[in-house]
Amino acid sequence: MERALDDLTVLDISTTPAGAWCSRLLADFGADVLVAEPPGGSPLRQLEPFDSDGKSVPAEYWLANKRSRVIDGDGAEGRGELVDLGRRAHVLVSSASPAQLQTLGLHYEDIGSARLVMVHVTPYGVVGPLAGQPANDLSVAARSGWASINGFASREPLKPSGWQASYCGGVAAFIAVLAALHEREITGLGQEIDVSTLDAMLAAYAPAFLRAQYTDEPLMRKESGDLLAGPVPVKDGYFALTLSRAQFWRDAMNLLELPDLAEDPRWEASWYRQAHKDEYIERVTAQMAKWKKSDLFDELAARRVVAGPVLTMEELSENEHLAGRGFWQETPGGKVFPGAPAKLSETPWEIRKGAPGPGEDKSETRWPTLLGRSPAPKSGRVGPLEGIQGIVLTQAWAGTFCTELLGFLGADIVQVEVRKRFDSWRGEASRPMGEKLDAIPTAQHPWNTHFLYNSVNLNKRCVTLDLQ
Known part of the structure; x- marks a missing residue:
């Protein structure tokens, strides 16, 4: 192979x-x-x-x-x-x-x-x-x-x-x-x-450094655990519910039979939910506690709400998706x-053998001497990946951070966004803007000033398309 x-x-x-x-x-x-x-x-x-x-x-x-x-x-x-x-x-x-x-x-x-x-x-x-x-x-x-x-x-x-x-x-x-x-x-x-x-x-x-610069609010340890800080108890364990988008909020609240929270437009802004969390967290966690974690995950997944059950080691080993x-x-x-972190279609990852004992290899290592060659001119190269082009169709963290790293190494990366669905990490336009950003021309729109988005999209170009 x-x-x-x-x-x-x-x-x-x-x-x-x-x-x-x-x-x-x-x-x-x-x-x-x-x-x-x-x-x-x-x-x-x-x-x-x-x-x-x-x-x-x-x-x-x-x-x-x-x-x-x-x-x-x-x-x-x-x-x-x-x-x-x-x-x-x-x-x-x-x-x-x-x-x-x-x-x-x-x-x-x-x-x-x-x-x-x-x-x-x-x-x-x-x-x-x-x-x-x-x-x-x-x-x-x-x-x-x-x-x-x-x-x-x-x-x-x-x-x-x-x-x-x-x-x-x-x-x-x-x-x-x-x-x-x-x-x-x-x-x-x-x-x-x-x-x-x-x-x-x-x-x-x-993201922590940019948050401190943009908002004058450094990341700190939480006073206590709650729904916005991490997993909360459910009937048979713990469950993490992401409420970063208005759609996640509406669909989750409807599922949890809290229609007043789902229908009030004030709760659609993440900053508002954070500022007024004491008004709803106990109600939401009380409703979640009635569910088994697998059932709650299945229902939220059907509604495309990002969420996850906290699995034990035994549950991981028996997980249907991983199997x-x-x-x-x-x-x-x-x-x-544990298996491949990435699956390559033509040249796959493979576990060929377990760990050797100390000095287990007794054979002569016959690596050939590296052959030199006349080096090509290096002047003007901006990085080892210069000449590679990439289009980014992902949002939020993993894909954007991956392609930011490619950009740091010299690749030409273009971030593609859709007009009617900006990257969720840009935040909402109604979010209060940090005072330090008032004099910066590109900061006149709050969607250009979110510390999360700006922490993973350096060294890129961006194009916005209307796909309707």
Whole structure:
């Protein structure tokens, strides 16, 4: 089966979840990833929880689809092997500090491979006042501001659950590597990439920064949980109901047998609902509590209202939708893994094998020496994706953020909107405008000043069409 990254060779010397996730994504799409582990195994293998065989569950997930070789970087022979592998690899993934790379002889310029793409995935980057400082997901969540908006105001700040900072940094590194490989096809040259997990988390925090500038109201932790802050109790669990659009509001209120709320036009403005939430939240949550979460979801979905039941792990494993998509994948060793984050029609994602044991790969790595070629002129290129054009037909968060990233990398992106149905993240024209925006010509219309829309639509052009 042909895969998107077949023939790509990757040396992974990282020892962090972020670096491991970057190379795991490369492996899932076909790359041959060799993990160089120190004697005693990667530090990832010490992370809890452990399965019944004493193996780290996170490491078993992050190291899947890879080969493993134990290489002692403290000795001259091991350092020589690492440098040789680095010169032959297409991509080198590192989480080491500049001082550690100096010891290993693996600084980018020392490797001497003009076509190598080397990505550093570290908490604070390889340059800057904090470069080389150790950190984990907790400290990155604190420094990025994410902890300041998680939890309740009456309690301590909370980090996002799990390894979300590491996943964010790993995905950013994966994207950057793909962009650099595309650039190499044009120029013949590799490049060095510096990914800071802190930077990646801050980029995803952009709506908070714009909100503070546009409204003088920074995002804060909620005083308490309510319908607008997150899931609320229903008959058999918890349920999240999105009320961002007037249509969502009307249809949900009618379903919940609250016609007075559905028919009063004042409630159609999101800012009005936020300002007067005490007048309706108890009524709405009382009606929701009468429903089972699956029944409520089915009825709201039929009305095209965005909503979601909070599923338990058992419910996830038995979920009909995920099963219908073939999401869960069994490894040759019998473990069931989460499946593809993206389905490519011609070059699919694939779990080929589970995690190797430390040093399990004993075969000779026969990666050919990278062949050089005369580099093409680079003058005038605005980014690795220059020359790629994209049309955006999505709204709100995921699709617009995806294409904003493409725009940052040099692609020409055109956002398409429909006159009678502007992007919901533009907000309503009746929303009060921040005082700081009064003197800005483009801010004379509130639909140009919503912090959500403007946080995910940079580096794009926009066209508005009448499709009636």
